[in-house]
Amino acid sequence: xxxxxxxxxxxxxxxxxxxxxxxxxxxxxxxxxxxxxxxxxxxxxxxxxxxxxxxxxxxxxxxxxxxxxxxxxxxxxxxxxxxxxxxxxxxxxxxxxxxxxxxxxxxxxxxxxxxxxxxxxxxxxxxxxxxxxxxxxxxxxxxxxxxxxxxxxxxxxxxxxxxxxxxxxxxxxxxxxxxxxxxxxxxxxxxxxxxxxxxxxxxxxxxxxxxxxxxxxxxxxxxxxxxxxxxxxxxxxxxxxxxxxxxxxxxxxxxxxxxxxxxxxxxxxxxxxxxxxxxxxxxxxxxxxxxxxxxxxx
Amino acid sequence: xxxxxxxxxxxxxxxxxxxxxxxxxxxxxxxxxxxxxxxxxxxxxxxxxxxxxxxxxxxxxxxxxxxxxxxxxxxxxxxxxxxxxxxxxxxxxxxxxxxxxxxxxxxxxxxxxxxxxxxxxxxxxxxxxxxxxxxxxxxxxxxxxxxxxxxxxxxxxxxxxxxxxxxxxxxxxxxxxxxxxxxxxxxxxxxxxxxxxxxxxxxxxxxxxxxxxxxxxxxxxxxxxxxxxxxxxxxxxxxxxxxxxxxxxxxxxxxxxxxxxxxxxxxxxxxxxxxxxxxxxxxxxxxxxxxxxxxxxxxxxxxxxxxxxxxxxxxxxxxxxxxxxxxxxxxxxxxxxxxxxxxxxxxxxxxxxxxxxxxxxxxxxxxxxxxxxxxxxxxxxxxxxxxxxxxxxxxxxxxxxxxxxxxxxxxxxxxxxxxxxxxxxxxxxxxxxxxxxxxxxxxxxxxxxxxxxxxxxxxxxxxxxxxxxxxxxxxxxxxxxxxxxxxxxxxxxxxxxxxxxxxxxxxxxxxxxxxxxxxxxxxxxxxxxxxxxxxxxxxxxxxxxxxxxxxxxxxxxxxxxxxxxxxxxxxxxxxxxxxxxxxxxxxxxxxxxxxxxxxxxxxxxxxxxxxxxxxxxxxxxxxxxxxxxxxxxxxxxxxxxxxxxxxxxxxxxxxxxxxxxxxxxxxxxxxxxxxxxxxxxxxxxxxxxxxx
Numbered sequence: 001x002x003x004x005x006x007x008x009x010x011x012x013x014x015x016x017x018x019x020x021x022x023x024x025x026x027x028x029x030x031x032x033x034x035x036x037x038x039x040x041x042x043x044x045x046x047x048x049x050x051x052x053x054x055x056x057x058x059x060x061x062x063x064x065x066x067x068x069x070x071x072x073x074x075x076x077x078x079x080x081x082x083x084x085x086x087x088x089x090x091x092x093x094x095x096x097x098x099x100x101x102x103x104x105x106x107x108x109x110x111x112x113x114x115x116x117x118x119x120x121x122x123x124x125x126x127x128x129x130x131x132x133x134x135x136x137x138x139x140x141x142x143x144x145x146x147x148x149x150x151x152x153x154x155x156x157x158x159x160x161x162x163x164x165x166x167x168x169x170x171x172x173x174x175x176x177x178x179x180x181x182x183x184x185x186x187x188x189x190x191x192x193x194x195x196x197x198x199x200x201x202x203x204x205x206x207x208x209x210x211x212x213x214x215x216x217x218x219x220x221x222x223x224x225x226x227x228x229x230x231x232x233x234x235x236x237x238x239x240x241x242x243x244x245x246x247x248x249x250x251x252x253x254x255x256x257x258x259x260x261x262x263x264x265x266x267x268x269x270x271x272x273x274x275x276x277x278x279x280x281x282x283x284x285x286x287x288x289x290x291x292x293x294x295x296x297x298x
Numbered sequence: 299x300x301x302x303x304x305x306x307x308x309x310x311x312x313x314x315x316x317x318x319x320x321x322x323x324x325x326x327x328x329x330x331x332x333x334x335x336x337x338x339x340x341x342x343x344x345x346x347x348x349x350x351x352x353x354x355x356x357x358x359x360x361x362x363x364x365x366x367x368x369x370x371x372x373x374x375x376x377x378x379x380x381x382x383x384x385x386x387x388x389x390x391x392x393x394x395x396x397x398x399x400x401x402x403x404x405x406x407x408x409x410x411x412x413x414x415x416x417x418x419x420x421x422x423x424x425x426x427x428x429x430x431x432x433x434x435x436x437x438x439x440x441x442x443x444x445x446x447x448x449x450x451x452x453x454x455x456x457x458x459x460x461x462x463x464x465x466x467x468x469x470x471x472x473x474x475x476x477x478x479x480x481x482x483x484x485x486x487x488x489x490x491x492x493x494x495x496x497x498x499x500x501x502x503x504x505x506x507x508x509x510x511x512x513x514x515x516x517x518x519x520x521x522x523x524x525x526x527x528x529x530x531x532x533x534x535x536x537x538x539x540x541x542x543x544x545x546x547x548x549x550x551x552x553x554x555x556x557x558x559x560x561x562x563x564x565x566x567x568x569x570x571x572x573x574x575x576x577x578x579x580x581x582x583x584x585x586x587x588x589x590x591x592x593x594x595x596x597x598x599x600x601x602x603x604x605x606x607x608x609x610x611x612x613x614x615x616x617x618x619x620x621x622x623x624x625x626x627x628x629x630x631x632x633x634x635x636x637x638x639x640x641x642x643x644x645x646x647x648x649x650x651x652x653x654x655x656x657x658x659x660x661x662x663x664x665x666x667x668x669x670x671x672x673x674x675x676x677x678x679x680x681x682x683x684x685x686x687x688x689x690x691x692x693x694x695x696x697x698x699x700x701x702x703x704x705x706x707x708x709x710x711x712x713x714x715x716x717x718x719x720x721x722x723x724x725x726x727x728x729x730x731x732x733x734x735x736x737x738x739x740x741x742x743x744x745x746x747x748x749x750x751x752x753x754x755x756x757x758x759x760x761x762x763x764x765x766x767x768x769x770x771x772x773x774x775x776x777x778x779x780x781x782x783x784x785x786x787x788x789x790x791x792x793x794x795x796x797x798x799x800x801x802x803x804x805x806x807x808x809x810x811x812x813x814x815x816x817x818x819x820x821x822x823x824x825x826x827x828x829x830x831x832x833x834x835x836x837x838x839x840x841x842x843x844x845x846x847x848x849x850x851x852x853x854x855x856x857x858x859x860x861x862x863x864x865x866x867x868x869x870x871x872x873x874x875x876x877x878x879x880x881x882x883x884x885x886x887x888x889x890x891x892x893x894x895x896x897x898x899x900x901x902x903x904x905x906x907x908x909x910x911x912x913x914x915x916x917x918x919x920x921x922x923x924x925x926x927x928x929x930x931x932x933x934x935x936x937x938x939x940x941x942x943x944x945x946x947x948x949x950x951x952x953x954x955x956x957x958x959x960x961x962x963x964x965x966x967x968x969x970x971x972x973x974x975x976x977x978x979x980x981x982x983x984x985x986x987x988x989x990x
Contacts, residue, residue, distance in 0.1 A: 001319040001654050001749060002302055003742035004975065017667060018743040019943040020974055026938040028955045030553030030990045
């Protein structure tokens with residue numbers, strides 16, 4: 001039993017009772033993401049409170065729960081992340097961004113390491129080795145997915161940055177351009193249409209938008225998935241207005257053969273315009289596998 | 299103690315004033331030890347430190363450095379003089395003849411030293427563990443099959459990895475030793491690169507290797523004990539690898555916690571471990587090490603598989619220096635005395651003889667002030683004559699040490715307490731000279747509840763009455779009685795017939811399955827005629843049917859005495875064949891009497907002489923060992939959890955990340971409690987907290 005008091009306070013009756021600050025998390029992060037991020041260097045003890053993101057954080061962005069915390073919180077039942085009632089739009093934007101990017105990075109690293117434990121030798125050795133095409137394709141695909149998702153996240157959180165903050169999108173766009181021309185690790189459906197996910201595991205999907213107003217739909221998968229287990233969170237607004245309601249009318253309908261998925265987006269007439277983002281997850285394992293973004297015009 | 303240490307680090311010294319309230323006369327709880335007659339060390343049980351206890355060792359290193367004891371006057375002035383490596387571990391195997399045979403293994407020194415600040419901690423990953431495990435199998439199979447040293451790692455297969463595995467599997471039963479080795483090499487490569495979709499292929503490969511290994515070694519195993527052991531370890535490690543792949547542990551966000559609803563042995567069995575391996579001394583030794591027997595019943599071994607796997611992986615693959623480290627005195631002297639010195643110097647106040655009786659709540663859950671700890675009630679068991687702080691330590695051969703009994707001369711009621719043999723560490727002792735109530739904002743801001751889980755129902759009645767999560771924890775996080783005895787003997791271990799090096803042995807016969815040779819402690823005690831050897835024994839003690847109170851505690855104490863005497867007469871011969879007479883009785887004259895020079899009459903050299911030794915029944919609620927039962931790990935509350943906004947908890951019974959009953963768990967929990975209050979240390983600086 002130990003008690004603590006503040007030394008600087010006089011030992012008389014104090015009017016204000018002190019309370020603990022809510023910790024950044026209450027459970028270990030036992031997932032791969034935490035391992036890839038590694039340990040804080042010496043001398044930074046305590047400096048990572050509020051969570052050190054793997055991606056740069058615009059100055060002024062609010063401190064956030066660390067990515068993965070939601071997954072680690074309950075070992076017995078991993079549920080898809082759900083936004084807390086008190087979460088602001090900024091919170092949601094940054095958290096979703098972190099989760100998507102980290103999932104993409106994780107998958108990218110796994111893919112890149114799959115055939116080449118020593119990544120430095122990839123280009124020189126693997127090009128001539130059996131299976132080189134597949135390995136390099138996967139590595140490039142992973143990098144592309146990362147670039148795509150990082151760009152999406154940048155777009156989402158840049159409005160939160162204060163004036164004068166340097167625009168990192170240019171660098172991301174340059175990376176995307178450098179990688180263009182190959183098979184894509186994601187697909188984008190616009191209004192009604194279809195596309196195919198690459199990486200050799202063809203997953204076709206069709207997007208049906210029921211809306212009186214124009215809407216652009218981007219559906220991104222960062223890893224190979226069991227189509228039948230796909231599910232999507234309610235899409236949250238990325239705008240500053242916390243009162244803006246979530247976009248709820250999104251459904252995923254997998255085909256019986258597990259090779260395709262139909263995305264139905266029904267947008268209510270009263271839905272405010274703006275950008276909405278929802279995490280796509282595997283409802284069996286509870287892991288995050290991608291994201292669905294909708295730009296709804298006025 | 300760990301929480302107090304963190305909260306009073308120099309950077310925070312001006313922010314928090316810490317006061318420690320302690321029942322009785324000494325710190326340490328289950329880890330407390332005392333000095334008795336002849337300065338002998340008297341423990342609650344056997345305490346060994348494992349080489350992966352990074353946080354606990356770091357705390358100790360820092361404590362010794364800050365205590366700055368003078369090596370000219372104190373033989374235990376430095377960390378290095380307090381802990382020494384012990385690379386030997388042994389398990390006892392039962393032979394068909396009924397005899398027991400020790401299997402002593404010496405683990406090679408591993409890089410680094412535990413708790414070294416400069417030594418980078420390697421990131422823990424399931425994949426890294428699997429690679430190490432497969433390397434171990436390769437090494438064992440090669441040495442078993444050929445009697446040669448392990449070869450260097452094989453070159454990667456010329457074709458694609460997965461195609462190569464397909465090719466090997468087409469061979470069927472892997473008929474030759476060469477084919478097994480190739481398959482193991484492929485498995486090693488696959489473990490380093492596998493993705494979820496390759497799980498089926500990997501499981502098939504592991505099954506093929508296991509089957510082939512079993513056939514290859516079957517005939518040899520019959521005749522060769524060493525090979526039998528090797529096969530047992532190969533079988534278990536392959537089961538672990540197979541299970542890790544099947545359960546997708548490398549990718550599961552819960553890490554090893556994903557299998558905590560399974561019992562360790564059941565999980566191994568489900569993943570292909572043979573009955574022979576499951577009953578091996580190696581597996582039994584793991585259960586013995588953590589007293590993993592529900593209600594103390596050795597017929598009901600229960601250990602959460604994830605906790606066991608995490609512990610085993612860290613124990614065998616991440617230790618630094620040596621697998622075990624032994625303290626060079628009692629745990630109280632080695633751990634809690636320097637901590638006490640350092641904390642005192644930092645300004646921490648210690649209130650000994652304060653028995654917590656109630657944690658009182660106040661405020662409204664939905665109200666503006668919130669539900670919180672409003673008061674703490676204590677029985678003040680004794681006060682000092684001088685009205686100054688109680689001075690708890692004594693000097694034994696230059697080492698600051700805790701006495702087994704209070705220093706009565708300092709207490710106003712000391713003479714009476716001594717005469718009446720009052721035990722102020724007993725939860726049932728009502729002796730007190732006053733009552734005290736601390737009130738929030740007046741006397742404290744925050745509370746760190748550091749009692750054991752067994753004491754929570756007694757002191758947290760208000761919390762349990764209203765909070766289902768606390769009730770679930772108290773119901774789910776179970777503990778178990780343990781028993782221990784210590785012997786001081788006039789002959790050394792070699793003379794008693796123990797032919798192996800100094801070791802720690804588990805998996806032995808009940809009622810005492812674990813033995814440690816602690817003869818190195820002789821030099822830190824203060825005998826006029828020093829004994830030649832010291833032995834500690836411990837095991838679980840079955841729960842008693844009668845109500846837990848002082849009467850049943852005394853009965854348990856007597857039960858332990860009977861168990862120990864029976865063990866010495868019946869079983870110890872398997873370890874020390876020359877410790878018995880020709881008639882088969884234990885040689886009671888071996889036992890050294892610490893009061894030999896002061897007794898009026900010499901103790902007889904018969905069974906009654908055992909009364910001169912030390913034994914203990916850990917049946918008090920706060921003395922019981924905390925179990926990690928399957929399906930209960932999720933019931934634990936973390937020190938980080940905000941169940942009440944000015945309260946946190948600390949102890950090895952909390953959700954510490956390690957979740958097993960050991961000093962490392964307790965230290966991690968204390969660090970989490972400090973973080974809950976101050977934000978420091980950073981969670982990333984608690985080594986192993988985010989371990990998969």
